[in-house]
Amino acid sequence: xxxxxxxxxxxxxxxxxxxxxxxxxxxxxxxxxxxxxxxxxxxxxxxxxxxxxxxxxxxxxxxxxxxxxxxxxxxxxxxxxxxxxxxxxxxxxxxxxxxxxxxxxxxxxxxxxxxxxxxxxxxxxxxxxxxxxxxxxxxxxxxxxxxxxxxxxxxx
Amino acid sequence: xxxxxxxxxxxxxxxxxxxxxxxxxxxxxxxxxxxxxxxxxxxxxxxxxxxxxxxxxxxxxxxxxxxxxxxxxxxxxxxxxxxxxxxxxxxxxxxxxxxxxxxxxxxxxxxxxxxxxxxxxxxxxxxxxxxxxxxxxxxxxxxxxxxxxxxxxxxxxxxxxxxxxxxxxxxxxxxxxxxxxxxxxxxxxxxxxxx
Numbered sequence: 588x589x590x591x592x593x594x595x596x597x598x599x600x601x602x603x604x605x606x607x608x609x610x611x612x613x614x615x616x617x618x619x620x621x622x623x624x625x626x627x628x629x630x631x632x633x634x635x636x637x638x639x640x641x642x643x644x645x646x647x648x649x650x651x652x653x654x655x656x657x658x659x660x661x662x663x664x665x666x667x668x669x670x671x672x673x674x675x676x677x678x679x680x681x682x683x684x685x686x687x688x689x690x691x692x693x694x695x696x697x698x699x700x701x702x703x704x705x706x707x708x709x710x711x712x713x714x715x716x717x718x719x720x721x722x723x724x725x726x727x728x729x730x731x732x733x734x735x736x737x738x739x740x741x742x743x
Numbered sequence: 744x745x746x747x748x749x750x751x752x753x754x755x756x757x758x759x760x761x762x763x764x765x766x767x768x769x770x771x772x773x774x775x776x777x778x779x780x781x782x783x784x785x786x787x788x789x790x791x792x793x794x795x796x797x798x799x800x801x802x803x804x805x806x807x808x809x810x811x812x813x814x815x816x817x818x819x820x821x822x823x824x825x826x827x828x829x830x831x832x833x834x835x836x837x838x839x840x841x842x843x844x845x846x847x848x849x850x851x852x853x854x855x856x857x858x859x860x861x862x863x864x865x866x867x868x869x870x871x872x873x874x875x876x877x878x879x880x881x882x883x884x885x886x887x888x889x890x891x892x893x894x895x896x897x898x899x900x901x902x903x904x905x906x907x908x909x910x911x912x913x914x915x916x917x918x919x920x921x922x923x924x925x926x927x928x929x930x931x932x933x934x935x936x937x938x
Contacts, residue, residue, distance in 0.1 A: 650757065666765050669767040669892035670769040671770070674766075674769070674775070674890075678759055
Protein backbone atom coordinates (compact mmCIF):
# COMPACT_ATOMS: atom_id res chain seq x y z
CA UNK A 588 0.00 0.00 0.00
CA UNK A 589 1.36 3.40 -0.99
CA UNK A 590 0.86 6.06 1.70
CA UNK A 591 -0.81 9.27 0.69
CA UNK A 592 1.05 12.57 0.74
CA UNK A 593 -1.00 13.80 3.67
CA UNK A 594 -0.18 10.64 5.63
CA UNK A 595 3.51 11.11 4.92
CA UNK A 596 3.38 14.72 6.06
CA UNK A 597 1.60 13.69 9.26
CA UNK A 598 4.15 10.96 9.96
CA UNK A 599 7.04 13.36 9.41
CA UNK A 600 5.46 15.87 11.79
CA UNK A 601 4.98 13.20 14.44
CA UNK A 602 8.61 12.09 14.11
CA UNK A 603 9.73 15.70 14.52
CA UNK A 604 7.54 16.05 17.57
CA UNK A 605 8.91 12.90 19.15
CA UNK A 606 12.48 13.98 18.38
CA UNK A 607 11.94 17.25 20.13
CA UNK A 608 10.48 15.46 23.12
CA UNK A 609 13.66 13.53 23.49
CA UNK A 610 15.25 16.69 24.88
CA UNK A 611 12.60 17.01 27.52
CA UNK A 612 13.59 15.62 30.83
CA UNK A 613 11.49 13.89 33.40
CA UNK A 614 9.28 16.33 35.20
CA UNK A 615 9.28 18.87 32.36
CA UNK A 616 6.01 20.01 30.93
CA UNK A 617 5.84 19.71 27.15
CA UNK A 618 3.35 21.86 25.27
CA UNK A 619 2.54 21.62 21.56
CA UNK A 620 1.81 25.01 20.05
CA UNK A 621 -0.02 24.52 16.75
CA UNK A 622 1.20 26.74 13.90
CA UNK A 623 -1.17 29.33 12.48
CA UNK A 624 -1.63 30.29 8.84
CA UNK A 625 -0.84 33.86 7.98
CA UNK A 626 -3.69 36.04 6.67
CA UNK A 627 -1.91 36.20 3.30
CA UNK A 628 -1.79 32.43 3.17
CA UNK A 629 -5.49 32.13 4.01
CA UNK A 630 -6.35 34.78 1.45
CA UNK A 631 -4.37 33.09 -1.29
CA UNK A 632 -5.76 29.69 -0.39
CA UNK A 633 -9.31 30.99 -0.37
CA UNK A 634 -8.71 32.85 -3.60
CA UNK A 635 -7.47 29.77 -5.43
CA UNK A 636 -10.26 27.58 -4.08
CA UNK A 637 -12.88 30.25 -4.76
CA UNK A 638 -11.65 30.70 -8.32
CA UNK A 639 -11.80 26.93 -8.71
CA UNK A 640 -15.41 26.79 -7.53
CA UNK A 641 -16.30 29.76 -9.74
CA UNK A 642 -14.75 28.16 -12.81
CA UNK A 643 -16.50 24.90 -11.96
CA UNK A 644 -19.81 26.70 -11.56
CA UNK A 645 -19.32 28.38 -14.94
CA UNK A 646 -18.55 24.97 -16.39
CA UNK A 647 -21.77 23.61 -14.91
CA UNK A 648 -23.74 26.55 -16.30
CA UNK A 649 -22.42 25.99 -19.80
CA UNK A 650 -22.90 22.26 -19.37
CA UNK A 651 -26.60 22.69 -18.67
CA UNK A 652 -26.91 25.25 -21.45
CA UNK A 653 -25.32 22.82 -23.86
CA UNK A 654 -27.60 20.00 -22.70
CA UNK A 655 -30.63 22.23 -23.05
CA UNK A 656 -29.77 23.28 -26.61
CA UNK A 657 -28.85 19.73 -27.50
CA UNK A 658 -32.09 18.30 -26.12
CA UNK A 659 -34.10 20.83 -28.13
CA UNK A 660 -32.94 19.38 -31.45
CA UNK A 661 -32.21 15.78 -30.51
CA UNK A 662 -34.68 13.34 -32.05
CA UNK A 663 -34.89 9.58 -32.05
CA UNK A 664 -37.97 9.33 -34.29
CA UNK A 665 -39.77 11.23 -37.05
CA UNK A 666 -40.64 14.73 -35.84
CA UNK A 667 -42.63 16.02 -38.82
CA UNK A 668 -40.64 19.23 -38.60
CA UNK A 669 -38.20 20.68 -41.06
CA UNK A 670 -34.57 21.29 -40.28
CA UNK A 671 -34.29 25.07 -40.01
CA UNK A 672 -31.64 27.70 -39.43
CA UNK A 673 -32.84 27.92 -35.81
CA UNK A 674 -32.07 24.23 -35.36
CA UNK A 675 -28.58 24.75 -36.76
CA UNK A 676 -28.06 27.66 -34.38
CA UNK A 677 -29.09 25.43 -31.47
CA UNK A 678 -26.51 22.84 -32.53
CA UNK A 679 -23.87 25.56 -32.78
CA UNK A 680 -24.86 26.83 -29.33
CA UNK A 681 -24.63 23.33 -27.89
CA UNK A 682 -21.13 22.96 -29.36
CA UNK A 683 -19.99 26.34 -28.10
CA UNK A 684 -21.35 25.75 -24.60
CA UNK A 685 -19.87 22.25 -24.56
CA UNK A 686 -16.40 23.67 -25.25
CA UNK A 687 -16.86 26.31 -22.58
CA UNK A 688 -18.10 23.71 -20.09
CA UNK A 689 -15.01 21.58 -20.69
CA UNK A 690 -12.76 24.60 -20.20
CA UNK A 691 -14.66 25.60 -17.04
CA UNK A 692 -14.50 22.12 -15.53
CA UNK A 693 -10.83 21.73 -16.43
CA UNK A 694 -9.75 25.09 -15.05
CA UNK A 695 -11.96 24.67 -11.97
CA UNK A 696 -10.65 21.18 -11.29
CA UNK A 697 -7.05 22.27 -11.76
CA UNK A 698 -7.50 25.20 -9.39
CA UNK A 699 -9.15 23.05 -6.71
CA UNK A 700 -6.37 20.47 -6.94
CA UNK A 701 -3.86 23.31 -6.81
CA UNK A 702 -5.58 24.72 -3.73
CA UNK A 703 -5.45 21.32 -2.03
CA UNK A 704 -1.74 20.93 -2.80
CA UNK A 705 -1.05 24.48 -1.64
CA UNK A 706 -2.99 23.77 1.57
CA UNK A 707 -0.83 20.74 2.31
CA UNK A 708 2.49 22.30 1.28
CA UNK A 709 1.96 25.47 3.31
CA UNK A 710 0.68 23.66 6.39
CA UNK A 711 2.28 25.63 9.25
CA UNK A 712 4.57 23.63 11.56
CA UNK A 713 3.57 23.25 15.17
CA UNK A 714 6.14 24.17 17.81
CA UNK A 715 6.95 22.33 20.99
CA UNK A 716 7.69 24.23 24.20
CA UNK A 717 9.22 22.57 27.24
CA UNK A 718 8.46 24.02 30.65
CA UNK A 719 10.91 23.13 33.34
CA UNK A 720 9.72 23.64 36.93
CA UNK A 721 12.31 25.63 38.99
CA UNK A 722 14.42 23.40 41.13
CA UNK A 723 12.06 20.59 40.54
CA UNK A 724 10.26 22.06 43.51
CA UNK A 725 6.85 20.99 44.53
CA UNK A 726 3.93 23.08 43.55
CA UNK A 727 2.36 25.12 46.34
CA UNK A 728 -1.26 24.90 47.30
CA UNK A 729 -2.83 27.83 49.14
CA UNK A 730 -6.38 27.66 50.39
CA UNK A 731 -8.61 30.48 49.23
CA UNK A 732 -12.20 31.39 49.82
CA UNK A 733 -14.26 28.70 48.17
CA UNK A 734 -11.27 26.76 46.80
CA UNK A 735 -7.49 26.63 46.52
CA UNK A 736 -4.73 28.28 44.50
CA UNK A 737 -2.15 26.07 42.83
CA UNK A 738 1.20 27.76 42.36
CA UNK A 739 4.75 27.08 41.35
CA UNK A 740 7.68 28.39 39.36
CA UNK A 741 8.71 27.16 36.01
CA UNK A 742 11.07 28.31 33.30
CA UNK A 743 10.89 27.81 29.62
CA UNK B 744 -5.69 16.02 -16.88
CA UNK B 745 -8.21 14.01 -14.88
CA UNK B 746 -10.44 17.06 -14.69
CA UNK B 747 -10.31 17.44 -18.45
CA UNK B 748 -11.16 13.77 -19.01
CA UNK B 749 -14.01 13.99 -16.48
CA UNK B 750 -15.28 17.14 -18.17
CA UNK B 751 -15.20 15.44 -21.55
CA UNK B 752 -17.10 12.47 -20.12
CA UNK B 753 -19.68 14.75 -18.51
CA UNK B 754 -20.23 16.64 -21.74
CA UNK B 755 -20.36 13.55 -23.88
CA UNK B 756 -24.15 13.91 -24.07
CA UNK B 757 -24.00 17.57 -25.04
CA UNK B 758 -23.90 16.77 -28.73
CA UNK B 759 -27.41 16.30 -30.13
CA UNK B 760 -28.31 12.80 -31.21
CA UNK B 761 -30.49 12.98 -34.32
CA UNK B 762 -31.44 9.77 -36.06
CA UNK B 763 -31.82 9.63 -39.83
CA UNK B 764 -35.42 10.24 -40.90
CA UNK B 765 -36.26 12.44 -37.92
CA UNK B 766 -36.44 15.73 -39.81
CA UNK B 767 -37.88 16.99 -43.05
CA UNK B 768 -35.40 18.88 -45.21
CA UNK B 769 -35.23 22.59 -44.52
CA UNK B 770 -34.75 25.41 -47.01
CA UNK B 771 -32.31 24.58 -49.78
CA UNK B 772 -32.19 20.92 -48.73
CA UNK B 773 -30.64 21.72 -45.35
CA UNK B 774 -30.31 18.79 -42.95
CA UNK B 775 -28.49 17.98 -39.71
CA UNK B 776 -24.77 17.29 -39.95
CA UNK B 777 -24.06 13.94 -41.52
CA UNK B 778 -27.44 13.74 -43.25
CA UNK B 779 -28.63 14.77 -46.71
CA UNK B 780 -31.99 15.46 -48.29
CA UNK B 781 -33.81 12.58 -49.92
CA UNK B 782 -35.33 13.78 -53.18
CA UNK B 783 -38.55 11.72 -53.39
CA UNK B 784 -39.91 12.62 -49.94
CA UNK B 785 -37.67 15.50 -48.77
CA UNK B 786 -36.72 13.75 -45.55
CA UNK B 787 -33.20 13.99 -44.12
CA UNK B 788 -31.47 10.62 -44.44
CA UNK B 789 -27.99 9.17 -44.35
CA UNK B 790 -26.00 9.93 -47.51
CA UNK B 791 -26.02 6.31 -48.64
CA UNK B 792 -29.82 6.17 -48.59
CA UNK B 793 -30.50 9.43 -50.44
CA UNK B 794 -32.20 9.34 -53.84
CA UNK B 795 -32.36 12.14 -56.39
CA UNK B 796 -35.44 14.36 -56.74
CA UNK B 797 -38.41 12.91 -58.57
CA UNK B 798 -41.95 14.12 -59.19
CA UNK B 799 -43.53 10.88 -58.03
CA UNK B 800 -46.46 8.93 -59.41
CA UNK B 801 -49.28 10.96 -57.82
CA UNK B 802 -48.95 13.88 -60.22
CA UNK B 803 -52.26 14.91 -61.79
CA UNK B 804 -50.84 17.85 -63.69
CA UNK B 805 -50.71 17.22 -67.43
CA UNK B 806 -47.88 18.51 -69.60
CA UNK B 807 -47.46 20.45 -71.78
CA UNK B 808 -48.94 23.35 -69.84
CA UNK B 809 -46.01 25.74 -69.87
CA UNK B 810 -47.87 28.72 -71.35
CA UNK B 811 -51.24 30.39 -70.86
CA UNK B 812 -52.20 29.24 -74.33
CA UNK B 813 -51.56 25.63 -73.32
CA UNK B 814 -53.05 25.87 -69.84
CA UNK B 815 -54.49 22.74 -68.28
CA UNK B 816 -58.22 23.19 -67.63
CA UNK B 817 -59.71 22.71 -64.19
CA UNK B 818 -63.24 21.72 -65.19
CA UNK B 819 -66.71 21.62 -63.69
CA UNK B 820 -66.48 24.24 -60.97
CA UNK B 821 -69.78 25.25 -59.39
CA UNK B 822 -70.52 28.69 -57.96
CA UNK B 823 -69.83 27.21 -54.55
CA UNK B 824 -67.49 24.38 -55.42
CA UNK B 825 -65.76 21.69 -53.41
CA UNK B 826 -62.02 22.00 -53.11
CA UNK B 827 -60.29 20.89 -56.31
CA UNK B 828 -56.68 19.81 -56.03
CA UNK B 829 -53.99 19.35 -58.65
CA UNK B 830 -50.73 17.64 -57.79
CA UNK B 831 -48.02 19.19 -59.93
CA UNK B 832 -44.30 19.21 -60.42
CA UNK B 833 -41.70 21.60 -61.79
CA UNK B 834 -38.58 19.59 -62.51
CA UNK B 835 -35.40 21.25 -63.75
CA UNK B 836 -36.69 21.26 -67.32
CA UNK B 837 -40.03 22.87 -66.39
CA UNK B 838 -40.06 26.44 -65.17
CA UNK B 839 -43.83 27.07 -65.01
CA UNK B 840 -47.25 25.47 -65.25
CA UNK B 841 -50.54 27.08 -66.29
CA UNK B 842 -54.09 26.17 -65.35
CA UNK B 843 -57.36 27.67 -66.50
CA UNK B 844 -60.83 27.63 -64.95
CA UNK B 845 -64.24 29.06 -65.83
CA UNK B 846 -66.66 30.76 -63.44
CA UNK B 847 -70.20 29.56 -64.17
CA UNK B 848 -72.42 32.17 -65.80
CA UNK B 849 -75.14 31.92 -63.17
CA UNK B 850 -72.85 32.85 -60.24
CA UNK B 851 -73.23 36.08 -58.32
CA UNK B 852 -70.63 37.63 -56.00
CA UNK B 853 -68.11 34.86 -56.41
CA UNK B 854 -64.61 34.65 -55.02
CA UNK B 855 -61.84 32.28 -56.08
CA UNK B 856 -59.63 30.97 -53.34
CA UNK B 857 -56.38 29.47 -54.58
CA UNK B 858 -53.75 27.85 -52.43
CA UNK B 859 -50.34 26.57 -53.44
CA UNK B 860 -48.32 24.44 -51.05
CA UNK B 861 -44.87 23.00 -51.72
CA UNK B 862 -41.89 21.64 -49.78
CA UNK B 863 -39.54 24.36 -48.62
CA UNK B 864 -36.61 22.04 -49.28
CA UNK B 865 -36.43 22.91 -52.95
CA UNK B 866 -36.81 26.03 -55.11
CA UNK B 867 -39.63 28.30 -53.97
CA UNK B 868 -42.62 28.65 -56.24
CA UNK B 869 -44.78 31.65 -57.05
CA UNK B 870 -48.52 31.79 -57.61
CA UNK B 871 -50.27 34.17 -59.97
CA UNK B 872 -53.76 34.76 -61.34
CA UNK B 873 -54.40 36.39 -64.71
CA UNK B 874 -50.98 38.01 -64.68
CA UNK B 875 -52.10 40.52 -62.05
CA UNK B 876 -52.95 38.99 -58.67
CA UNK B 877 -50.14 37.28 -56.79
CA UNK B 878 -50.38 34.66 -54.08
CA UNK B 879 -48.93 35.60 -50.70
CA UNK B 880 -48.40 33.90 -47.38
CA UNK B 881 -50.43 36.59 -45.61
CA UNK B 882 -53.51 35.84 -47.66
CA UNK B 883 -53.70 32.31 -46.27
CA UNK B 884 -55.29 33.66 -43.11
CA UNK B 885 -54.03 30.80 -40.97
CA UNK B 886 -51.14 30.49 -38.59
CA UNK B 887 -48.76 28.21 -40.36
CA UNK B 888 -46.11 26.42 -38.36
CA UNK B 889 -42.82 27.83 -39.58
CA UNK B 890 -41.04 24.51 -39.58
CA UNK B 891 -43.59 22.01 -40.82
CA UNK B 892 -41.58 21.61 -44.00
CA UNK B 893 -44.12 23.25 -46.28
CA UNK B 894 -44.48 26.71 -47.75
CA UNK B 895 -47.98 27.91 -48.54
CA UNK B 896 -49.09 30.79 -50.77
CA UNK B 897 -52.69 31.90 -50.98
CA UNK B 898 -54.71 34.15 -53.18
CA UNK B 899 -58.28 35.33 -52.89
CA UNK B 900 -59.76 37.11 -55.83
CA UNK B 901 -63.26 38.27 -56.67
CA UNK B 902 -64.31 36.86 -60.04
CA UNK B 903 -67.25 37.72 -62.26
CA UNK B 904 -69.82 35.25 -63.56
CA UNK B 905 -68.97 33.69 -66.89
CA UNK B 906 -65.31 34.78 -66.78
CA UNK B 907 -62.24 32.67 -67.55
CA UNK B 908 -59.10 32.83 -65.43
CA UNK B 909 -55.56 31.57 -65.73
CA UNK B 910 -53.48 30.39 -62.80
CA UNK B 911 -49.71 30.38 -63.10
CA UNK B 912 -47.39 28.31 -60.92
CA UNK B 913 -43.73 29.08 -61.55
CA UNK B 914 -40.32 28.56 -60.06
CA UNK B 915 -39.21 31.79 -58.42
CA UNK B 916 -35.45 31.40 -58.60
CA UNK B 917 -35.26 31.72 -54.81
CA UNK B 918 -33.84 28.95 -52.63
CA UNK B 919 -32.59 26.80 -55.46
CA UNK B 920 -29.26 25.86 -53.84
CA UNK B 921 -27.39 27.82 -56.47
CA UNK B 922 -29.15 25.81 -59.14
CA UNK B 923 -28.60 22.45 -57.45
CA UNK B 924 -32.21 22.15 -56.26
CA UNK B 925 -34.01 24.06 -59.00
CA UNK B 926 -37.13 21.90 -58.88
CA UNK B 927 -40.14 21.25 -56.70
CA UNK B 928 -43.44 19.47 -56.26
CA UNK B 929 -46.65 21.24 -55.36
CA UNK B 930 -50.31 20.93 -54.57
CA UNK B 931 -52.59 23.54 -56.14
CA UNK B 932 -56.01 23.90 -54.51
CA UNK B 933 -58.84 25.90 -56.02
CA UNK B 934 -62.28 26.66 -54.68
CA UNK B 935 -65.08 29.00 -55.72
CA UNK B 936 -67.39 30.43 -53.12
CA UNK B 937 -69.16 33.48 -51.86
CA UNK B 938 -66.95 36.10 -50.21
